[in-house]
Amino acid sequence: MNLGSALGYMMAQAANTTSWWKPIQASAHAGAVDTLFNFIMYLCFFFFVLIVGAMVYFIVKYRRKGNGPERTSPIKGNHTLEIVWSVIPGILLVLIFAWGFKDWLAIAVVPANAMEVRVSGQKWNWTFTYPKEGIVSADLVVPAGQPVKLVMTSKDVLHSFYIPDFRIKRDVVPGKYSVLWFEPSEEATHQIYCTEYCGTEHSNMLSKVKVVSSAKYEEWLANGGDEDGGTPVPLADKGKKLYEQRGCVACHSIDGTNKVGPTWKGLYGSARKFTDGTSLAAADENYIRESILVPNAKIVAGYAGVMPSYQGQLNDKQLESIIEYIKTLK
Amino acid sequence: MESNHNNVPQSAHAASAGGAEPNYINAHKGIWSWMTTVDHKRLGLMYLVGVLTFFGLGGIFALLVRTQLLGPIFGGASGKQEWLFSGDTYNKLFTLHGAVMVFLVIIPSIPASLGNFFLPLMLGAKDVAFPKLNLMSFYVYVLGGIFLLFSIFTGAVDTGWTFYTPYSSTTSTSVVSAVMGVFILGFSSILTGVNFIVTIHKMRAPGLTWVRLPLFVWAQYATSLIQVLATPVLAITLMLLAIERTMGIGIFDAKLGGDPVLFQHFFWFYSHPAVYIMILPAFGVISEIITINSRKQIFGYKAIAMSSVAIAVIGFLVWGHHMFTSGQSELASAVFSFLTFAVAIPTAIKTFSWVATMYGGSLRMNSAMWYAQAFLFLFTIGGLTGLFLGTLSVDIHLHDTYFVVAHFHYVMMGGTMTAFVGALHHWWPKMTGRMLNEFWGKVSCFFVFVGFNVTFFSQFLLGTKGMPRRYANYLPEFQTWHQISTIGSYLLGLGFFITLIYMIQSLINGEKAPKNPWGGLSLEWETDSPPIEHNFHGQPVVNNGPYEFPEIDHSKSNRGGH
Numbered sequence A: 001m002n003l004g005s006a007l008g009y010m011m012a013q014a015a016n017t018t019s020w021w022k023p024i025q026a027s028a029h030a031g032a033v034d035t036l037f038n039f040i041m042y043l044c045f046f047f048f049v050l051i052v053g054a055m056v057y058f059i060v061k062y063r064r065k066g067n068g069p070e071r072t073s074p075i076k077g078n079h080t081l082e083i084v085w086s087v088i089p090g091i092l093l094v095l096i097f098a099w100g101f102k103d104w105l106a107i108a109v110v111p112a113n114a115m116e117v118r119v120s121g122q123k124w125n126w127t128f129t130y131p132k133e134g135i136v137s138a139d140l141v142v143p144a145g146q147p148v149k150l151v152m153t154s155k156d157v158l159h160s161f162y163i164p165d166f167r168i169k170r171d172v173v174p175g176k177y178s179v180l181w182f183e184p185s186e187e188a189t190h191q192i193y194c195t196e197y198c199g200t201e202h203s204n205m206l207s208k209v210k211v212v213s214s215a216k217y218e219e220w221l222a223n224g225g226d227e228d229g230g231t232p233v234p235l236a237d238k239g240k241k242l243y244e245q246r247g248c249v250a251c252h253s254i255d256g257t258n259k260v261g262p263t264w265k266g267l268y269g270s271a272r273k274f275t276d277g278t279s280l281a282a283a284d285e286n287y288i289r290e291s292i293l294v295p296n297a298k299i300v301a302g303y304a305g306v307m308p309s310y311q312g313q314l315n316d317k318q319l320e321s322i323i324e325y326i327k328t329l330k
Numbered sequence B: 001m002e003s004n005h006n007n008v009p010q011s012a013h014a015a016s017a018g019g020a021e022p023n024y025i026n027a028h029k030g031i032w033s034w035m036t037t038v039d040h041k042r043l044g045l046m047y048l049v050g051v052l053t054f055f056g057l058g059g060i061f062a063l064l065v066r067t068q069l070l071g072p073i074f075g076g077a078s079g080k081q082e083w084l085f086s087g088d089t090y091n092k093l094f095t096l097h098g099a100v101m102v103f104l105v106i107i108p109s110i111p112a113s114l115g116n117f118f119l120p121l122m123l124g125a126k127d128v129a130f131p132k133l134n135l136m137s138f139y140v141y142v143l144g145g146i147f148l149l150f151s152i153f154t155g156a157v158d159t160g161w162t163f164y165t166p167y168s169s170t171t172s173t174s175v176v177s178a179v180m181g182v183f184i185l186g187f188s189s190i191l192t193g194v195n196f197i198v199t200i201h202k203m204r205a206p207g208l209t210w211v212r213l214p215l216f217v218w219a220q221y222a223t224s225l226i227q228v229l230a231t232p233v234l235a236i237t238l239m240l241l242a243i244e245r246t247m248g249i250g251i252f253d254a255k256l257g258g259d260p261v262l263f264q265h266f267f268w269f270y271s272h273p274a275v276y277i278m279i280l281p282a283f284g285v286i287s288e289i290i291t292i293n294s295r296k297q298i299f300g301y302k303a304i305a306m307s308s309v310a311i312a313v314i315g316f317l318v319w320g321h322h323m324f325t326s327g328q329s330e331l332a333s334a335v336f337s338f339l340t341f342a343v344a345i346p347t348a349i350k351t352f353s354w355v356a357t358m359y360g361g362s363l364r365m366n367s368a369m370w371y372a373q374a375f376l377f378l379f380t381i382g383g384l385t386g387l388f389l390g391t392l393s394v395d396i397h398l399h400d401t402y403f404v405v406a407h408f409h410y411v412m413m414g415g416t417m418t419a420f421v422g423a424l425h426h427w428w429p430k431m432t433g434r435m436l437n438e439f440w441g442k443v444s445c446f447f448v449f450v451g452f453n454v455t456f457f458s459q460f461l462l463g464t465k466g467m468p469r470r471y472a473n474y475l476p477e478f479q480t481w482h483q484i485s486t487i488g489s490y491l492l493g494l495g496f497f498i499t500l501i502y503m504i505q506s507l508i509n510g511e512k513a514p515k516n517p518w519g520g521l522s523l524e525w526e527t528d529s530p531p532i533e534h535n536f537h538g539q540p541v542v543n544n545g546p547y548e549f550p551e552i553d554h555s556k557s558n559r560g561g562h
């Protein structure tokens, strides 16, 4: 088998990209990334077998037998061989580089017809804003087959936005906008991770991208990003959902343990003491609302003022839902 | 005894025939004589004890990290349960593991301990060029270690060993003392580097020309150059970080008007060359072990020596391959990717040359040689998987996942640590005057090799599937491979534990080592085991290259060659 046909065979094999140990391919360019991944993998197999095979063969063949000194070969080098094993890997490496570069340009250049969604990363949750409709959502909802451009920024430290099923990732930096795009291929739900270490709850900074039909997407927009649509849901249930999705869960427990922030259990109606020495006889709706919108107005004694403000991120109905939910936590 | 090619005055031996001449260990007595010693051999030994102690500590952190990842802790806001450690504790553990292993173990491992011990011996010198400076670097190392330990007892750090801003400039943990520790350790590294460079230039024995230098010396030379040139950048970067934290001057923190990505550029400008500080000495060790135990000339001496230098030079220009997703310019990413592939070529040449060296040899498969073969196997995997990461489109998927974790463990642990342990087996008789138990040496090598692959190969699969790194918990789909990996880490731990046991046994009642148990030709084998205080009686003179073994059959024509 000559080198050319071996390479051709590998490329053909590489194109057959689905496998149990890879994430599913759910974006326009996932297949291309996997093809190159597989190609490199087959090359690696080849060189691995070559190197380790020679090593094992030499060990078996040239192992010292007996005790006396044996004669060894005077070879010190071989120019032809050395040139061959520098030049051939060299050519293959340039090939891999060029191929990776080509595919990567496709990942880097955003198509003109992409719809825009703003992404904000903050310890430890993601928020998606649909600028035209003014919708704020904890999940990224997009129509299948539509290129989507994400304009991302961070409110605090570095985060990184990663969707394995789409084979995309981009750091989210405070004070800067970074751009990422993808074209989801079919209707399904995919996992979003944060892959830049960001502290306590880094491993829980998860979210979902929901790829839906364009009809469903329009409906979702029409409902103001409310998945429950028109069907009435008790406010407290909605509040519980927001508690989980908007990341309050990272800092507030509902079972009485204190985390980064105070527990919500028994909060409503209880007496509060603040770091500035003032106090409040009973926490009421106004206090809770203020705590969410202007957290640093009163800081609970024993805690640091690290809670971010949710001004502009939670609308009145959502605030009410959370308050109702807190009321149920006795 | 192998025939002696070099002229080493032997007269004093005859003179001391009556009683054993004192060696470097028993020439002076008392703790004070160790604490104030300027003898490079004693300092090398003290570094060795330090490095091995920290390796144990870092290993315990690693096992705790892995044990946490056994756990039934499924992330996600709701059904979250905690198993061994909270997120905060886990974050401190992996940070301490990484920081201890990188700054206190791997970087000083081969150069500071074995380099100090053997460089002057191999050169036929009495000591390094600046013995007092050498003592000072040791204390600087200890001081840096104390700062790092101090930070552990004052709340520890949770930034990752990379100290990325703005997390590191805002977290409430003891970043400043940890960063000061690393800053101080950098000086130890720089001082050692300067000392070695001057020693290699100025202290070679008569006849020891550059092309007769053992490859271990060449590797130390290249390493020292990088240490001297790159470490100051790390020092400056960490200094800036400390200034930002303590004085609130905006450098890296966007809130203060700084640029967080700038830190990454500075950090990797040091830390990529630093990975070569970690691996080049290992290359040197492998060249020594394979030639001596194959009884052959190294295949392509010049190619091996020059590729170290090529790696050292190009290695300075590839730091951006850690930042393909950071938002650096497209042009920069493309250039960094291309240069990364360029460094792969000299690395491949070395690997091919080591394997080719065994061709036609007479292989002594002692435990050092077992470790050298384990190195070839593991380092090949580590190097090849680097190709996935250097490829722009593929790295976008793999960056900051377990694939990267697996990759760097294959090179740092499978490469450097395996070579380091192999080197200990190789030079132990010279350093201590005792042989190691060959049988248990092979048993431990077996456990390390199998345990290592089980631990880290599974992490390639995890990473490819999208498991992010530095996660205290994970989604259920990843659990099986995490558990397999953890079991592997216990096997790996067992392997090193066995090594510890038979090393202690050897010190207590090991067989006495002869001068030259492996028949080496470089000068360290010409002196006693353990060496006398001043290394040699009189000045040795070198007449031959380091690998011109008597077994080589010159009657066969030398096909090719330089």
Ligand code: HEM
Residues within 6 Å of the ligand: B059, B062, B063, B065, B066, B094, B095, B097, B098, B099, B101, B102, B105, B106, B159, B160, B161, B162, B405, B409, B412, B413, B417, B455, B468, B469, B470, B471, B489, B492, B493
């Ligand atoms: C007993 C053997 C070892 C085991 C089981 C082990 C395991 C681990 C684990 C589980 C992580 C954390 C990954 C994460 O949370 O994302 C890690 C990170 C790391 N390890 Fe090891 N490791 C071992 C030996 C070593 C050695 C010898 C070195 C020396 C260089 C090393 C260097 C590192 C580094 C630099 C990191 C990254 C730390 C960071 O990202 O902050 N490890 N290791």
Ligand SMILES: [Cu+2]
Residues within 6 Å of the ligand: A158, A159, A160, A194, A195, A196, A197, A198, A199, A202, A203, A205
């Ligand atoms: Cu994160």
Ligand SMILES: [Cu+2]
Residues within 6 Å of the ligand: B271, B272, B275, B318, B319, B321, B322
């Ligand atoms: Cu690098």
